[in-house]
Amino acid sequence: MVRYTVPEAAQVLGISPEAVRNRLSRGTLRSEKVEGRVYVLLARPDRSQPIGDVSTDIPTDIVEELRDRIRYLERQVEEERDARRRADTLLARLMDRMPELEAPQEAAPDEPGSPETGKGEPERAGTQPDTVESQESVQRPWWRRVFGR
Numbered sequence: 001m002v003r004y005t006v007p008e009a010a011q012v013l014g015i016s017p018e019a020v021r022n023r024l025s026r027g028t029l030r031s032e033k034v035e036g037r038v039y040v041l042l043a044r045p046d047r048s049q050p051i052g053d054v055s056t057d058i059p060t061d062i063v064e065e066l067r068d069r070i071r072y073l074e075r076q077v078e079e080e081r082d083a084r085r086r087a088d089t090l091l092a093r094l095m096d097r098m099p100e101l102e103a104p105q106e107a108a109p110d111e112p113g114s115p116e117t118g119k120g121e122p123e124r125a126g127t128q129p130d131t132v133e134s135q136e137s138v139q140r141p142w143w144r145r146v147f148g149r
Contacts, residue, residue, distance in 0.1 A: 001041045009040035
């Protein structure tokens with residue numbers, strides 16, 4: 001273990017002196033007090049570890065537990081993505097089948113023999129659109145007009 005002052009430890013760890021003080025108060029860094037001065041105790045830097053790595057202070061069982069939790073959460077996210085893809089696929093298939101599922105159109109009021117006209121004669125009170133586009137918009141379902149299919 002190497003003994004550092006708070007500013008020196010901050011420089012070695014690559015964090016601010018205030019962050020070092022916070023870690024000391026939480027107990028995540030070890031320290032000792034000599035003649036009223038606080039020294040931070042850090043392991044000797046290993047060449048294979050980055051200087052700012054303080055993982056030596058964290059027990060390995062906690063690290064493994066956290067890694068297990070991360071793997072579990074990653075699996076959960078992937079399962080949710082798969083479920084979302086399946087739901088989107090089902091919704092797209094349903095939208096493609098929408099014309100098959102629509103209720104049959106009732107007889108138009110101007111057709112001979114329809115119940116609205118009474119005696120089988122066509123009723124022409126301006127209810128029938130004159131152009132093909134307006135006639136098509138009357139017969140097309142609302143979702144086709146909105147989504148452009």
